[in-house]
Amino acid sequence: xxxxxxxxxxxxxxLIQMSCGPEPAANLAKTLGKIRxxxxxxxxxxxxxxxxxxxxxxxxENAELxxxxxxxPGPTSEALGKIAKEMGVAIVxxxxxxxxxxxxxxxxxxxxxxxxxxxxxxxxxxxxxxLYYEKYYFTPGDLGFLNFDTASGRIGVLICWDQWYPEAxxxxxLGGANILFYPTAIGWHPAEKAEHGAAQLDAWRTIQRGHAIxxxxxxxxxxxxxxxxxxxxxxxxxGNSFVADPFGQVVAQASSDKEEILVVECxxxxxxxxxxxxxxxxxxxxxxxxxxxxxxxxx
Numbered sequence: 275x276x277x278x279x280x281x282x283x284x285x286x287x288x289l290i291q292m293s294c295g296p297e298p299a300a301n302l303a304k305t306l307g308k309i310r311x312x313x314x315x316x317x318x319x320x321x322x323x324x325x326x327x328x329x330x331x332x333x334x335e336n337a338e339l340x341x342x343x344x345x346x347p348g349p350t351s352e353a354l355g356k357i358a359k360e361m362g363v364a365i366v367x368x369x370x371x372x373x374x375x376x377x378x379x380x381x382x383x384x385x386x387x388x389x390x391x392x393x394x395x396x397x398x399x400x401x402x403x404x405l406y407y408e409k410y411y412f413t414p415g416d417l418g419f420l421n422f423d424t425a426s427g428r429i430g431v432l433i434c435w436d437q438w439y440p441e442a443x444x445x446x447x448l449g450g451a452n453i454l455f456y457p458t459a460i461g462w463h464p465a466e467k468a469e470h471g472a473a474q475l476d477a478w479r480t481i482q483r484g485h486a487i488x489x490x491x492x493x494x495x496x497x498x499x500x501x502x503x504x505x506x507x508x509x510x511x512x513g514n515s516f517v518a519d520p521f522g523q524v525v526a527q528a529s530s531d532k533e534e535i536l537v538v539e540c541x542x543x544x545x546x547x548x549x550x551x552x553x554x555x556x557x558x559x560x561x562x563x564x565x566x567x568x569x570x571x572x573x
Contacts, residue, residue: 284540285542287321289528292304317535319424322367323368330459330511346381351385364387365383365385379413380411380412380433398432399436427453428451429455430446431446431455437458447485460497490549497512514528520544
């Protein structure tokens with residue numbers, strides 16, 4: 275059900291932007307500490323960056339790295355549920371899910387403020403680019419574009435490469451979410467940064483601001499920072515985690531190179547106000563969109 279005046283309270287979100295080391299246990303401990311810090315700062319829904327338990331292992335194709343995967347429920351989702359209950363917060367956490375032998379997903383879990391596992395979202399769009407060899411590791415998601423009812427409101431969750439697809443944002447927003455979260459791991463190839471880096475970052479920010487505008491929802495993207503890999507073959511994650519309001523205005527943004535916690539108050543009333551004045555959902559021609567289901571409509 276979409277927002278109606280008086281039916282939804284303001285809520286405060288927290289985005290945890292951090293660097294990751296080579297030891298999963300240390301990354302988890304560090305993350306739990308930052309969740310506590312974000313909760314003390316007032317955040318009630320906290321989103322972690324993509325695959326926060328490890329460095330971004332998809333820089334290479336290595337079968338040994340499948341050992342990083344775990345089942346859900348499993349040790350990490352249980353640790354997140356425990357701290358969610360302890361601090362009274364909802365948490366969105368991105369994990370490497372082992373579904374079965376040979377079937378793995380890039381999956382976000384959503385824990386409610388009582389520690390209960392509300393559900394999970396499996397990344398739908400899987401990239402395959404230099405140093406982003408995700409098709410080697412991840413089976414495309416099969417759960418659809420979901421919403422989750424947390425104690426602080428209804429949220430949508432998508433993951434990284436999903437953020438470039440307006441169809442994904444639209445379907446998540448049509449589920450009634452007031453905010454779309456995007457756990458992310460994106461950065462520059464060092465050899466490209468000087469020539470293309472500013473344009474790449476601007477495109478990343480712009481496409482997501484567009485999702486906020488087109489759907490009249492808040493958008494929150496949380497990215498990692500730091501350099502991972504060798505000097506010759508590595509990624510410099512560009513941070514810049516941000517929150518855009520329902521008309522695409524950036525209301526908070528982190529730096530490109532520092533660990534930060536963004537804490538932002540979101541008002542569902544802004545969703546109502548924006549959609550009344552810019553009624554894009556009202557004017558959709560759902561009778562005319564069948565061709566969008568085709569791969570290509572040219573020759």
